[in-house]
Amino acid sequence: MAATGHNAAAEAKAQGTGLKVIAILAVLTLVEYAIAVTIGKGPMLVTLLTVAALAKTWLILQYFMHLPKLWNPDGGH
């Protein structure tokens, strides 16, 4: 099974998704760092950082941890 059932196309597609997600995550992290450096402190910074962290969490939950499989076991990512 291990070698013969190897569905190369599907695997490549899934791995591609991972690369896209990590790219967005990296950008978001850099954005976080950049706004922290530029704004310094205050409620605006806290709000923006919260938004960025929630966005990152959503990406990881959705694509890396396959949250949708909870209610849709066969589908999702």
Add this chain to the structure above:
Amino acid sequence: MQRHYTTLFVIWAIVTVLTLGAMWAWQPFPTHGALEAAVTDDAFRALLYLGSPVFGLVIAVLFYALWKFRATGPDEDGAYIEGKGALPRVWLGVSAALCALMIVWPGLTGLAELRHLAENPDMVVKVSAARWSWTVEYPEAGVKITGKEPMVLPDDTRIRFDITAVDILHAFWVPAFRLKVDAVPGMTTSVTVNAHGEGDAETDAAYRLQCTELCGLQHANMAMPVRVVSEDEFKTWLREKQAKAAVR
């Protein structure tokens, strides 16, 4: 069925009246030593009276069911009543209304009254708690007392206590005054009391400054006697204290 409900209603009325009577006769309160006592005790009474018909209803249904709806085995079934009709809605409406009433009165109104009574105090007393004793300071007179010496307060005066602790949590409570607040280290909490009527710890346990937040070994004995005296007597006492402090 009609007959059942009539009898139930009569029993409910009787139980409620009896409960109300018992609650009216019940006098558990310690001495009224402050205007605040009237607020809290009135709220207490109001809740007792509001609770009586509720209590009465439960007792009446329980009693009636035990009296009339008995069986000796599982062979016979009761009436098929699913409770899907209007009753739950009515019950929800009535209980929500009762709840709203209790929130507003005596809850929020009492809270507002207490806040009103706390405005613009006549004098400030500083209280400091430590394991396991109280230290009370009259900053204007420069008098400080501690240990088992009584804290003396003037009658008919609005007194704000500024309370803190030096080590761990304690709580300030004089049963005659009703109000209570924690003594928190690193923080000043306050409680305002309108002393009303003279009293002495010698004859009345309600006049004691009792710690009510568990503070370890001697928690139970962490109490300072309280005396409420007339304003003149209070001034005399303060002067004596000042004189003694000067000699030392």
Add this chain to the structure above:
Amino acid sequence: MRPLINALVLGIAGFAFGAGATGLFRVAVLGREWWSTDLSWSMGYPFALIGWVMGIGGWKYWGRGWFGLPVAPYETTGWRRYLDWNIDHKVIGIQYIVTFVVIFLLSGLTVLLVRLELMRAGMQILTEDQYNAAMSFHGITMVAVAVAILLGGFGNYVVPLMLGARDMAFPNLNSLSYWLTPPVAVLLLIAVAMGGWDSGWTAYPPLSVVNKSGQTLFNLAVFTFGLVSILGGINFIVTIAYERAAGLTWGRLPIFVWGALSASLISFFFTQGFAAALLMVLFDRVLDTSFFDFKNEGSALLYEHVFWFYSHPAVYVMVLPGFAIILEILAHFSRKPLFAYRWVVGAFLGIVALSGVVWAHHMFTSGMADYLHAPFLVLTEMISIPTGIIFLAGLGTIWAGKLWLRTPMLFALSVLFNFTIGGITGIFLADVPTDLHLHDTYFVVAHFHYTIVGGEIFALMAAVYYWFPKITGRMYNETLGKLHFWIMFIGFQLVFIPMFEVGVQGMNRRVADYPAEYNGLNTWITLAALFLGSSFVFFAWNMAMSWVRGPIAEANPWHARTLEWQTSSPPPIHNFDEDPVITGNPYDYGQPRAAAHARLGAAPAAGDSA
């Protein structure tokens, strides 16, 4: 006995490893004494816990599988199953029930000591230190019993049966949860032997930070217990979501399952609050952090917020299964459908939701910001609305029923009485003006005993008598049962009604001594407490004797419709010989045309006639 010995040996070895490694680090790197009670216990205990769980069978039957190694076949039979790792939910349920009944009785004896000390003003039989230790021990053990016995004990035994499942969703996790509880009891007893801790069950800092070392053991024990609670909660939620028999829709679930689900949701959502609070105290004690050290900008109020964020919802973990059990029993013993079933489910879920937003009513006198008083007053009093619905269901169910007054029914009816008093007096404590006087007085003690003992422990007794024939296959003695009920019921009123009065009069709680003015009522309370305590002699005697040689019980002595009664008593290892199919509602009494609740395989279920 083998598993127990293995567990003890590995537990001690684990402790030696953890504490030893820490000691070595302290000597070699820091150049200090090798032993430091707080730190050595904190580091030794986790390894002791791992050793204990592995020794009892967690490694042999479960852990090996994680590493791809073959697990041992399970061969233990008879009573030895109860002293071994076992994944049968029925065995685990009995383990919980017996363990916590024993702790309950032990804690009850402790409180009699406390009451004897309080019989007169002044110190008589205990020192202040011993008093605080006894009072704290009573507090935490009874909280643990109240949290675990209904959900862990009867929940484990009955819920899978009611669902028509063969077991819980995670049987090994279930066994792990149970086997984490003996170390909790052992740790608390060692803490008492070391001189106890004097901060009560609430363990407020800064006292709990500067307290003696028994506090560290307390924190470790209760942290472990929190883990039990969370793992158990997760297991119930998943079981109820995924292991229901065919045809068992959400609208057909017996109400006890809903109670167990609601309580599990609460312990799952909120227990981490207590865990976090205990962990912070532990950090302050052993790692020199300053969460609560006011000299370093720490805050004692932080603990109170985090602590009550769990510990208020915890009371619903205790009483919701209690309510559910009595509603169950009221329906079966009145031979009537449960009144307003859907409303009750709504009320349970409403309580789950509200429970998370009322915690600060424990803090009206704590010195927290003034503007928080009014909102928490409003939210807290709103809890009376769903609770009222539960009362409607109870009263509506017995109305026009055919009440069969066996012992379980008597206990169930008494809950309605007790909780009325408990509920109404709760309003006094939610109401800020009265609470400012009543907070931390005996009024509070009376109130929560009326809710937790009156609401839950009476329901527990109802459950014990109700399911006794199912669990043991034997019938209890009805006369002894009724005697137990009447002594307990009357004794309970005699103890706790006067406590309301003495509290209002000005006696504060958790005191070893009090002004002589309160002598009269306290003497009365102590004598009544001895009377109340005597009822448990009848209970223990009845249980022990009936279990060993009571008359053999039928499969369904109460002629109840729910699923657990449709299998043999006690049930076979996989609960049902054939997987049941649910075909009707659980409480359709008095309706001749109603479908049976369940069909077992092809054969018609017993009790269909109902």
Add this chain to the structure above:
Amino acid sequence: MAVASAPAHAEHGHGSTHSRIPINRMGIWLFFFSDALLFAMLAASRFYLTGTERPHELNQALGLGITSVLLLSSLTAYRAETAFEHGNVAHGRAMLLATILMGAAFAIGVGFEWSIAHWVPSDPFGTAFFSMTGMHALHVVSGVLFLIVVYVRAGKGHFPVGNTWAVTSMVMYWHFVDVVWVFFYPTLYLV
């Protein structure tokens, strides 16, 4: 977590009638949620104690560095899971190894941060900093240990296509640890 791999289950529960995977998945998600609450309490305490100020200058380069390493390890963990699901064991193991190494690097980074910290645990920020990073590092280290077990088992061919739940669950745990850091990084370094 690797609940399903215990054969004792097959005879208990409904075994063949419905799949264990959705049940295990629900269980592990509930565990994550519950554990997340503990971290949330710690993070909330940090704001309660020190407000939204950052009283000390932290080593920003180090912070960004270890954050990037942890984030990147989520990608390798994801790639490992996907590879195992498609029977690509060799690639899966390589990616697992990369994840383990990056996880270890993260833990070492935190240890280094601790050693250069110029604040102490009794300082209010130190209280929050050490307890939050300590709690998180404990999860990282246990995650690394779990991943090592999975790595070794994978080498023995324990995870053929269709039986990769043990890999999936451990990888999910790893992502969870990463999500916690997604919040802790700004909370400790950036605010």
